[in-house]
């Protein structure tokens with residue numbers, strides 16, 4: 173009876189092999205749990221596992237392997253469909269994670285919006301139904317084990333914090349990201365956008381080049397500036413910090429794709445961990461220095477009216493706001509302040525840089541859309557090289573539509589995940605405790621609710637609200653529920669400001685069909701030369 177499959181024979185999805193043992197539809201609201209599939213592999217991934225438990229886990233795993241072997245003989249039951257050895261060898265390196273993720277998202281879309289994936293004995297759910305996604309995003313506040321790879325970097329930062337810490341800290345941080353604070357960043361966004369225009373000058377009239385690298389550098393500077401509020405001449409955040417931050421992202425991505433490094437034991441002995449420690453030392457030293465100096469400045473009241481040491485800064489940087497909260501409400505320790513700033517910097521610069529890259533690629537591909545955006549900018553801001561202000565922002569309606577359409581088709585975080593700590597009842601299924609749930613933002617962006625042209629780039633769809641899907645959860649680029657993106661307003665303002673300045677000065681040429689994409693820990697273009705630039709006459 174133990175070998176009895178749940179529901180009718182599940183259709184095997186070949187695209188998911190060999191990483192995924194088996195992906196199939198969820199059948200009905202069955203809570204029946206098959207003891208044969210207890211998640212034996214999962215405890216091994218738990219970072220808090222002791223050596224004894226690890227050995228115990230190994231023993232159980234051996235039992236599992238034997239069971240799997242038995243299972244192959246009983247193939248007619250169609251319980252499991254992968255070669256045991258192949259599984260253990262091939263999953264060690266995920267070669268094309270993005271392809272797997274896309275395939276599974278489409279599989280989910282075609283099969284009712286909720287599918288089960290058995291990674292060995294561990295159950296993962298891929299959800300593309302917007303209502304079910306919202307239920308999970310609201311009920312499950314804990315992140316699954318792979319977020320812990322970033323814990324060393326961000327600890328109590330919002331992305332990796334446990335739900336208890338997250339609740340308190342998010343409440344304290346929310347006001348620092350409100351519309352008023354964000355619009356006070358606009359002059360800084362304009363300054364940084366002008367710097368970007370100048371740095372791009374050297375590419376004008378040349379062969380296609382890697383604009384994404386320019387944007388990464390510029391957005392990192394912008395985010396550091398608004399988070400830390402350094403004076404223009406201050407060089408504390410320099411190339412070394414920027415490179416170390418980028419390299420830290422790369423180490424995260426590498427660990428993610430090498431499954432044998434998911435185990436804290438193997439990772440602790442790896443050269444990747446040594447590299448990560450060295451990089452963390454660099455970024456921590458830089459950040460600690462800034463925090464210490466700012467604390468001293470605030471203490472001795474050696475500050476300007478706006479509370480920063482930088483004479484030319486007209487906004488209240490995040491760091492000052494956090495120090496104030498620590499001072500007045502005893503809200504954070506120094507380490508927590510650094511973890512929040514590090515998290516915000518990391519969450520902000522890569523996502524915004526990638527979005528601008530894709531908007532420019534789309535505009536390069538569709539010259540008529542680019543012309544329309546340019547005309548709108550001219551009509552709103554005039555021919556002068558003026559700053560973008562909070563008053564003319566709402567008038568850039570078409571630019572807003574282009575941006576949203578790009579975010580829909582190229583979401584910088586194509587999926588988010590949650591740990592299922594207790595059974596979750598969805599519209600038609602129940603997700604079982606112990607599993608991991610992946611909410612596919614990529615999948616929901618291509619849901620049938622968007623219409624038959626869901627795959628196409630059509631900014632116009634955003635101009636007619638009645639033509640948009642009636643379910644607002646289906647546009648979830650910034651995630652869903654309470655643990656959604658805190659920097660949404662920041663992102664929209666920064667991106668629009670950069671685009672306005674770049675498009676006023678340059679015409680971009682590109683072809684989205686020649687650009688491939690990749691996703692490890694972040695989503696980005698895989699093609700190195702994405703665009704060509706010409707000066708606007």
Ligand code: HEM
Pocket residue numbers: 330331342515516519520521523524527583584585588589649650651654655656657658659660662663
């Ligand atoms: C186009 C740009 C952006 C996109 C698409 C985006 C998307 C997302 C998504 C999908 C999440 C949920 C992550 C998860 O649950 O694993 C998230 C969280 C977060 N984002 Fe963004 N983001 C963007 C820009 C920004 C910016 C500019 C900032 C900061 C200024 C920021 C700060 C954060 C933070 C701190 C979190 C964690 C929130 C929490 O758990 O309470 N993001 N973002």
